[in-house]
Amino acid sequence: MTHRLTVKDILALGFMTFALFVGAGNIIFPPMVGIQSGEHVWVAALGFLLTAVGLPVITVIALARVGGGIDALSTPIGKIAGVVLATVCYLAVGPLFATPRTATVSFEVGIAPITGDGALPLFIYSLIYFVLVMGISLYPGKLLDTVGHILAPLKIAALTLLGVAALLWPAGDTIPATADYQRAAFSSGFVNGYLTMDTLGALVFGIVIVNAARSRGIDNAALLTRYTVLAGIIAGVGLTLVYLSLFKLGAGSGALVDQNANGAAILHAYVQHTFGDMGSFFLAALIFIACMVTAVGLTCACAEFFAQYLPLSYKTLVFVLGLFSMVVSNLGLSHLIQISIPVLTAIYPPCIVLVVLSFTQNIWNKSSRIIAPTMLVSLLFGILDAIKTTGFKEALPAFSQHLPLADQGLAWLPPSLVMLLLVALVDRLKGPEQVTVHS
Numbered sequence: 001m002t003h004r005l006t007v008k009d010i011l012a013l014g015f016m017t018f019a020l021f022v023g024a025g026n027i028i029f030p031p032m033v034g035i036q037s038g039e040h041v042w043v044a045a046l047g048f049l050l051t052a053v054g055l056p057v058i059t060v061i062a063l064a065r066v067g068g069g070i071d072a073l074s075t076p077i078g079k080i081a082g083v084v085l086a087t088v089c090y091l092a093v094g095p096l097f098a099t100p101r102t103a104t105v106s107f108e109v110g111i112a113p114i115t116g117d118g119a120l121p122l123f124i125y126s127l128i129y130f131v132l133v134m135g136i137s138l139y140p141g142k143l144l145d146t147v148g149h150i151l152a153p154l155k156i157a158a159l160t161l162l163g164v165a166a167l168l169w170p171a172g173d174t175i176p177a178t179a180d181y182q183r184a185a186f187s188s189g190f191v192n193g194y195l196t197m198d199t200l201g202a203l204v205f206g207i208v209i210v211n212a213a214r215s216r217g218i219d220n221a222a223l224l225t226r227y228t229v230l231a232g233i234i235a236g237v238g239l240t241l242v243y244l245s246l247f248k249l250g251a252g253s254g255a256l257v258d259q260n261a262n263g264a265a266i267l268h269a270y271v272q273h274t275f276g277d278m279g280s281f282f283l284a285a286l287i288f289i290a291c292m293v294t295a296v297g298l299t300c301a302c303a304e305f306f307a308q309y310l311p312l313s314y315k316t317l318v319f320v321l322g323l324f325s326m327v328v329s330n331l332g333l334s335h336l337i338q339i340s341i342p343v344l345t346a347i348y349p350p351c352i353v354l355v356v357l358s359f360t361q362n363i364w365n366k367s368s369r370i371i372a373p374t375m376l377v378s379l380l381f382g383i384l385d386a387i388k389t390t391g392f393k394e395a396l397p398a399f400s401q402h403l404p405l406a407d408q409g410l411a412w413l414p415p416s417l418v419m420l421l422l423v424a425l426v427d428r429l430k431g432p433e434q435v436t437v438h439s
Contacts, residue, residue: 014234023294025196028263034250038177041251044189051193056202060232063206064225076371094302097340100329102291108264110284134322137299158286163245175254187408204301342386349382349412350375377419381412
């Protein structure tokens, strides 16, 4: 007999997927885009939604089609390159950036206004925070119950309340956009969508979502795909609604904070202005739950992944990843964002190429001829874009500043499309791969 999920379980899986995605970046970056894009807020929002909602949902669907793991998705680029790509993605969304960021954001919103932004309060907070994260992560089989049925509904209720407030009680009028958004609102929003790390998160969470469905006795491949796709769509709708309300919140907060303030400061100022001290307590609780759920999902996924390649057990890896994330989180939020921007700018393009081209595999004679070269070109030009976000941009040759779309942070896109056309032509000329039969 084939097991099927109940409607309640499908919704819980969707809510769990949504809750795994809505972490620190999802809550702090939309208000920043809102306040900086000013009168161009909805054009910037469209670009942001493409990379922060569209791509992650497509990624979840792509993973569901191949059975849930980044290793299966990266088969066309070869085993070694696939493992390297997976390792980079897991490290970026795990202990290097995303997991520590969940602690620093929840600290800056909820604790720093009371204790001050000192090193000791952050250290004590991060210690308690990661002890809780490690405790929940030790029991991944219970994720659908702890996250899907309890924490995710709490998170959704709190985000709904914040979203409704942003729509009904804007803090003020929009202020003029910054120079970047005056020049290129859509592509600035598009590139800022990278910072949520949701596409990389989706590459990592795909297996967590599939395993959560398997924990309910679902072993039929077609059903697993269907439930994972439904979960991705539910999460995508939820993310869109959250982002739209947070763009509105940010756009009206120009009178409250400096235009270059980070998202945690914008949120705190808005909630303090609208709800007073009680509101600040509510926001701290919301951000804490949101960040905790994401940190648990990331820790589970990273421990499961590295357990395949390292001589360490899942439980040992939970402790190693938790402690490492705690150490990194003590760098503070602004430093973490600064360090993550060039890394994400470099690794996002090949991940986008891999996900998008995974839907075209059946139209090529040999998909590895297409996907590997296109990803390589996107990575090389992504690295160029990344260097431009650092202090080393003066060392780059002059031509790199004048590449098509270079001023919009999308220099990787035209050469990747040119490479795609070239390898597609080669694939057509070479024809199907010859299979030699030994007698």
